[in-house]
Amino acid sequence: MFAMMEDSRLEALHFAQDPATGLKAVIAIHNTRFGPALGGCRYLAYPDEQSAIRDAIGLAQSMSYKAALAGLEQGGGKAVIVRPAHVANRGALFEAFGRMIESLGGRYITAVDSGTSSADMDCIAQHTRHVTSTTREGDPSPHTAMGVFAGIRATALARLGSDDLNGLRVAIQGLGHVGYALAEQLHAVGAELWVSDLDGGRVQLAVEQLGAHPVSRDALLATPCDILAPCGLGGILNAETVPGLRCAAVAGAANTQLADADVGDSLQARGILYAPDYVINAGGLIYVALRHRGESLTTITAHLSKISQRLAEIYAHAQADRRSPARVADSLAERLLYGS
Template sequence: MTLWAELDRDGFEQFVWCRDRESDLQAFIAIHSTARGPALGGCRLWPYTNQEDAARDAMRLARSMTYKAAAAGLPYGGGKAVVVGRPGDAGNDRRFEALGRFIERLNGSYLTGVDVGTTPYEMDAVLRSTGYVTDTTGSMGGSGDWTADMTAYGVISGMKATAKLVFGSSRLQGRTIAVQGLGKVGWALCRYLHREGARLIVSDLNVRLVERAVAEYRAMPIAADRIYEVSCDIFSPCAMGGILNETTIRLLQCRIIAGSANNQLAAPEHAEQLWQRGIMYAPDFVINAGGIIATAAELEGDGPFRTRSRVRRIAGTLAETYAEAEAADVTPAEAADRLAERMLRTEADPPGTNDSRGTRRV
């Protein structure tokens, strides 16, 4: 299927190729839906092999953001920006300033922020060209690893809700949890899990991060290509998406999958394969919504305490999802899709304070 056919099939509203020769910017902005409000989604910086891979990643992530925001009840739609490049590349400052000009031309239909590969430094560069940006220096999202921490906080809240359903108790003490990926979110999740008394098994391509987790959290290291077959109570994917497929699902020795990675299922049918194996899958766009909830809370003027309270509601959303899955005899992934699609058909309350163009300027 061609890229354009996929855009049409999945109902995308806008798709922008951003090419600025002066700064050598190559980027894509995908706006999947603004049915509930302006599209909200971070900007990813990644060394994509080719532009088609970058474009398709923007599409997958944007659609996921639509469902994530809807399932969380937020008055925002879903969008995503991806920039082809690497963190620390010479000229990134000018590239993100140029990206800001493209975002400004969208007139508030898309709000960006940090994602994989980007930091408040890049968002500050975007801010020089547009106000439609979050996670800049001085904001909560731009302070330390706040957004990643809130994503991890949501994951552990959802993990407890899932454990209560599967094991009869939400306690994670003594549970063996395998964490794949020790980036910002994976690391924060390990910190929370260690405090809960869980036994950690960790993998990451960065050996130094693994060694640090072993030292700080008494984690057991395992090779990245062995993480799927390790015996554990909960497998937590916190790296890139598409990792649950016919090959890896056959290897899994866990009762629950609950992690922060986006688009964990390589294809929709893999949800059924997990269900048939008796593995409870916490739908990714529900359990990993802590980051977008935190961003929305800051846009609406909430502080840290109220933001944490809002993120904890992920546990309730998952419980509702599991109940619907059982009642309708469908997988949790299908139940989550139904929940999000119902929300997309309802009108959302307007976000925070609006300017004359209907979008909060930050």
Template sequence: MLIDWGFPDFDDHEGVYLFTDRASGLSAIIAVHSTALGPAAGGVRFWNYANSDAAITDALRLSRGMSYKNAMANLPLGGGKGVILAAEPGATVTDAQLEAFGRAVESLVGKYVTAEDVGMSEARMKVVATQTRHVSGLPVAAGGAGGDPGPVTARGVYLGVKAAAKRGLGADTMRGVRVAIQGVGSVGGGVARLLAADGAVLTLADVNAERAKTLAAELGAEAVDASAILTHDADLFSPNALGAILTEASIPQIKAKVVAGGANNQLATRADGQRLHDRGILYAPDYVINAGGIINVGLEYLGQGNMAEVQARVDKIPERLIEVWDESARTGDPESEVADRIAQRLIGRA
């Protein structure tokens, strides 16, 4: 008898593990979606959630996305994700909690490989690595694959944005293209700098308003309130913060003709991909466009290649997006559905 676990985003996950460590105060979740192609690889994020169900849902969705992302990036890795729950907004993860999380990863004996995500850093991953070897995103020698995945993710998103602008706007260059960027941290900030160098007209927003204003001053861009960026009058909207921002309520308000950005799980529900499609908005599926980081840390963990190999693989992100867009055009199906279908075939879940 199959049980309905009460989580709509549970997708025949191979395992969902809940960890507590009273000594350090750690509460953590590791979700393993699939190991069909290899160990379940995906970063760990430190975040404050409204409740434990919200944290579990995030881990479920993110781990499934990692299965699809790794498959579409042609990596011999499955999909997993870790979440460390912050007790309150603005809390700082402690070394003791990082060590306890490392022991949790080690207890899965290689089924899950962790790396950095929101709220984490190379330095914090080094602490995790004192307790397990199943970790990536560590400092590496110059030219080696690995280290901070943010800049590599940003480069992949930038290439994907240019491909999306050409496909959806007919733009051969980014000069004069109006781009609204939501989130200007490691990834969004990197994308903004690359697009500014190409002459794009940028509008920036971040929950940290000062960060957006500072970067806007540096790049000659405009900064707006975080609540206004999604509906800003732009040609292309690039979400690079947290997910679930494309919803039944928000999609009708989007003025841009293209959505292409690095945030994970941008669609709040599966139906929202259809809503974008129905409005004629070209969508770059998130786990295709933002694969640069996992390519980097994945090759680091696998011991395959160097930064030149990473860059060569990242350069293929536009090709994978074009494959999705072409099939969408042929079938009339939303880009999000097409990408899922291709990824499911690759992991044997068609």
């Protein structure tokens, strides 16, 4: 466990359980150089405890990099609650998690993530003020989608020579809150959509409302397109899937899209431009961080413009240095966080 912490430069790893509610939680605090660690709380079933710990550590590191490159006064953290097979009282479980957060004295601020909702954050907020994206503050998903949409424009300009998305062929994997909102924005400017999701109802809705083309989950990655937009869970780009890609660029909302750093090099070798996930999907973090500080929506929207600016900077460095954008983004983030 300490080896995993050292490899990612993790500051702290916290565990808590509450047999009365079924709570088993992990909080990973990666870096607090610029402020308290902020990151979502996942509520998912895991095959084993080590998988949950690895997920928390890896995502906490990404959150540090994301906050640093977004110019936020926040550190990076992540929480994982192992979803039990049966839970008698979900509200009580999240209240117990709120007490865990409060015990950390403000070093970690939580927010919604996969498997959690604003209602869950409301339960947490009964026991700590170190929580955001409550019902009052609102769902950050639309702002994540706004940032990804802007990032796709920047990516299209860098790879295809124009940020006009009319007629652009975009394949979206995952039609959750962010993926569907992104699809709506792309449809509004005339992009052609190919979509897949485990929920067939979401796919059918996109077909009926957005004129999207339905594609099976397995076939989507090999669909000929200009932009592939992964918007589901991570790890979709790996040694097995990259050789089959038929896109000019990858730009989507999913976290940890690359199975490892070498995959970014493989994309670079194939001439596929990759938008580093923790850069392009920073809109949600920008929203929850600034909303938690009491900033206005006007200020938040203005800050979102930094996403496309940062991507343009990364693409320019990548081209000049002949390195993958993923390597460039990591280097820029580490320079900010560690001065190296």
